[in-house]
Amino acid sequence: MTEERLDAAFAALADPTRRAIVSRxxxxxxxxxxxxxxxxxxxPGISKHLKVLERSGLISRGRDAxxxxxxxxxGALDQTxxxxxxxxxxxxxxxxxxxxxxxGLRAGPSRRKGSGS
Amino acid sequence: xxxxENELRFARVFDAPRELVFECMIDPDQLAHFWGPAGTxxxxxHISVDARPGGVFSTVMVNDRDGSEYPTxxxxxxxxxxxxxxxxxxxxxxKVITQFVAxxxxxTEIRIRQRYVPEAFMSPQAQAGFLTSLDRLAAHLxxxxxxxxxxxxxxxxxx
Numbered sequence: 115m116t117e118e119r120l121d122a123a124f125a126a127l128a129d130p131t132r133r134a135i136v137s138r139x140x141x142x143x144x145x146x147x148x149x150x151x152x153x154x155x156x157x158p159g160i161s162k163h164l165k166v167l168e169r170s171g172l173i174s175r176g177r178d179a180x181x182x183x184x185x186x187x188x189g190a191l192d193q194t195x196x197x198x199x200x201x202x203x204x205x206x207x208x209x210x211x212x213x214x215x216x217x218g219l220r221a222g223p224s225r226r227k228g229s230g231s
Numbered sequence: 232x233x234x235x236e237n238e239l240r241f242a243r244v245f246d247a248p249r250e251l252v253f254e255c256m257i258d259p260d261q262l263a264h265f266w267g268p269a270g271t272x273x274x275x276x277h278i279s280v281d282a283r284p285g286g287v288f289s290t291v292m293v294n295d296r297d298g299s300e301y302p303t304x305x306x307x308x309x310x311x312x313x314x315x316x317x318x319x320x321x322x323x324x325x326k327v328i329t330q331f332v333a334x335x336x337x338x339t340e341i342r343i344r345q346r347y348v349p350e351a352f353m354s355p356q357a358q359a360g361f362l363t364s365l366d367r368l369a370a371h372l373x374x375x376x377x378x379x380x381x382x383x384x385x386x387x388x389x390x
């Protein structure tokens with residue numbers, strides 16, 4: 115269940131139309147027809163994308179109003195993106211340092227070339 | 232392509248033999264040189280490595296500017312010198328798999344696979360650990376220049 119939901123969030127963001135919808139919703143809630151306007155896409159086509167986003171937890175939709183405006187769940191999105199960028203940055207910088215360290219090891223006296231005990 | 236969508240991948244090629252690169256990842260003396268990302272250090276005395284399944288891998292990254300500490304604690308799942316290391320972080324439940332691929336006698340690719348674990352799905356203790364350590368580290372890193380672009384998302388076996 116949890117796994118499926120996570121997979122859904124990552125998969126949802128892999129599609130350019132859904133990323134555009136997410137960008138639009140970052141500016142405020144919108145109805146399906148408002149979201150469909152910039153795309154050459156039918157309402158049912160957009161609705162399909164919205165269902166994927168809704169299942170992923172990235173957006174929610176109003177229950178009562180007949181237009182059921184879409185709402186971006188900013189927390190869920192932030193959390194996903196923060197996690198990705200933080201970890202990418204950590205490994206990038208670690209690898210930079212490891213690269214420099216390895217160069218130093220190999221340039222200097224070869225005291226640590228063996229595989230140890 | 233068949234990887235789970237909630238897994239992040241990083242890779243980097245190093246000009247060094249695989250045995251040496253592997254050793255760097257399990258030798259505290261070596262880890263101290265590179266484990267802390269930019270603006271932090273990982274003091275040797277706070278690194279402990281018991282590189283066998285069930286063994287502890289713990290480090291403390293220290294903020295160079297104000298001395299803040301970001302501890303991490305993990306348990307090794309698999310240790311297969313010189314090709315594979317994997318561990319699970321105790322505070323986040325995140326699993327990290329590190330593969331060492333020999334591209335030549337003096338060329339090694341490290342491939343990292345990391346399983347995404349959002350805060351909402353962690354235990355309260357895990358959330359506390361996550362917030363007090365990694366989030367503060369993230370905030371610190373956010374204030375620094377972006378890292379080099381050389382670590383690329385891994386697309387597949389081809390370069």
